[in-house]
Amino acid sequence: KAGVTQTPRYLIKTRGQQVTLSCSPISGHRSVSWYQQTPGQGLQFLFEYFSETQRNKGNFPGRFSGRQFSNSRSEMNVSTLELGDSALYLCASSPRTGPYEAFFGQGTRLTVV
């Protein structure tokens, strides 16, 4: 079974721009979660989608948004990029929502200059 696929692996953007990151979960998994990882703040939960519905959202500004498609693939978007948005963005998939283990992708490294 293929793992969680995130594209692109690396991105460099300029302040003020917007960016879209993509995540393809493991086949059959319906829950997709997003996390931001930075040296200063560690791993922080962004949001979770299950069956195209946002189930839970972390404490991030509205510039961070996401969606999930009918095939469970997910995208997250960050608008009006700030330098502090530079981070590794990790996507995780689970068979269903609830206390199940999450399988992580390799992440997208976003650098804002």
Added chain:
Amino acid sequence: AQSVTQLGSHVSVSEGALVLLRCNYSSSVPPYLFWYVQYPNQGLQLLLKYTSAATLVKGINGFEAEFKKSETSFHLTKPSAHMSDAAEYFCAVSDGGSTGNQFYFGTGTSLTVIP
């Protein structure tokens, strides 16, 4: 609210020595606990999980962890360290479903293995 605390941001052990990485949790409900490992420029890989079936949990690569409710701990151990164990280790807790699949991660412990 859920949280985990990892004691020791850096741990060094000699190859062949015992690995002990500490994790204490805070949970208002019976917790679901996980250990993940992250290698440089990689995502997180699940080592093991505790979901109340057994207090001693065995994971991959020879790691295991023991859930101790009285100590609110879930420490990760491995009897004999290998060079390939050098990585960042994260403890995480989930509250069991009321907030979906949201994990609360510790700040991580960087493990160095000395040859």
